[in-house]
Amino acid sequence: MCRIVAKKELAPTVKSLTIDAPLIAKKARPGQFIIIRIDEKGERIPLTIADLDVLQGTITTIFLEVGKTTKHLGSLNDGDVLADLAGPLGKPTEIKKYGKVICVGGGVGVAPLYLEAKALKDAGNKVISIIGARTKELLILEKEMRRISDELYITTDDGSRGHHGFVTDVLQGLITKQKIDMVLAIGPTVMMKAVAKMTKNYNIKTIVSLNPIMVDGTGMCGTCRVTVGGETKFTCVDGPEFDAHLVDFEELMNRQRTYLEEEKVALERWERCHH
Numbered sequence: 001m002c003r004i005v006a007k008k009e010l011a012p013t014v015k016s017l018t019i020d021a022p023l024i025a026k027k028a029r030p031g032q033f034i035i036i037r038i039d040e041k042g043e044r045i046p047l048t049i050a051d052l053d054v055l056q057g058t059i060t061t062i063f064l065e066v067g068k069t070t071k072h073l074g075s076l077n078d079g080d081v082l083a084d085l086a087g088p089l090g091k092p093t094e095i096k097k098y099g100k101v102i103c104v105g106g107g108v109g110v111a112p113l114y115l116e117a118k119a120l121k122d123a124g125n126k127v128i129s130i131i132g133a134r135t136k137e138l139l140i141l142e143k144e145m146r147r148i149s150d151e152l153y154i155t156t157d158d159g160s161r162g163h164h165g166f167v168t169d170v171l172q173g174l175i176t177k178q179k180i181d182m183v184l185a186i187g188p189t190v191m192m193k194a195v196a197k198m199t200k201n202y203n204i205k206t207i208v209s210l211n212p213i214m215v216d217g218t219g220m221c222g223t224c225r226v227t228v229g230g231e232t233k234f235t236c237v238d239g240p241e242f243d244a245h246l247v248d249f250e251e252l253m254n255r256q257r258t259y260l261e262e263e264k265v266a267l268e269r270w271e272r273c274h275h
């Protein structure tokens with residue numbers, strides 16, 4: 001049983017929960033994730049570790065309310081308890097000195113990006129960050145990203161803040177002007193696919209963090225399988241981070257859509273009961 005110790009609303013549909021989890025806080029490394037289950041009948045969903053506090057023994061997760069489980073999670077408050085929490089899962093990000101790196105975060109993908117960008121900065125890299133959201137209200141962790149970045153660029157799809165357009169517009173401008181040693185991109189799959197296509201033309205090493213459907217998170221069920229370099233990999237144990245130029249993004253996007261109908265029905269049922 002894991003207690004929620006603090007809840008914050010970062011935007012109407014983006015919530016942050018700080019959870020009492022001392023063992024995970026002590027062990028987790030940037031790039032790893034957790035799987036939670038709200039109650040006995042709940043589904044298991046993977047969530048990002050956006051921050052951790054070893055002294056307080058807490059971890060913070062930030063998520064977008066998109067379906068039944070994330071909406072239910074977003075309705076919980078300080079003092080509420082989750083049925084279970086597994087983690088830290090997955091392999092940590094490979095943190096080393098690359099030189100000049102660009103960290104690209106789209107929407108709530110900025111949440112896992114923050115700890116990784118911070119670790120890359122601490123390892124002596126020059127960190128250029130680009131964070132984007134649909135609109136300024138959905139832009140998260142701007143202050144935190146600014147603090148750990150040598151340069152920070154902001155984009156919004158509607159032009160309400162920063163560059164009017166996608167993160168990839170800014171990325172294109174930056175990689176044509178200078179030598180970049182590594183790009184790390186986390187966000188919607190379609191964004192990571194676009195980043196991979198762009199950086200491949202310039203032969204820049206690019207890492208993405210994949211978010212397929214997961215069940216056990218320990219390499220047993222195969223739900224999270226992805227094709228990387230022609231081989232089947234399990235995102236939960238072999239990833240979640242992979243070489244972007246080897247990922248079969250089309251297959252991943254098709255698999256992410258597998259349960260759209262069931263997800264819609266589950267959400268409608270939950271909303272009927274809670275309104």
Ligand code: NAD
Nearest residue numbers: 106107108109132133134166167187188191194209210211
């Ligand atoms: P979103 O749809 O609002 O997009 C965020 C930004 O991504 C946009 O503002 C834009 O700059 C960029 N983008 C979107 N489509 C693009 C395209 N076709 N080409 C180039 N850039 C594009 O994002 P959201 O609704 O906040 O969703 C975030 C996604 O990140 C979710 O799908 C979530 O599952 C995923 N996520 C991934 C991880 C991970 O570890 N991989 C962690 C957390 C969240």
Ligand code: FES
Nearest residue numbers: 217219221222236
């Ligand atoms: Fe089951 Fe990865 S979630 S193998």
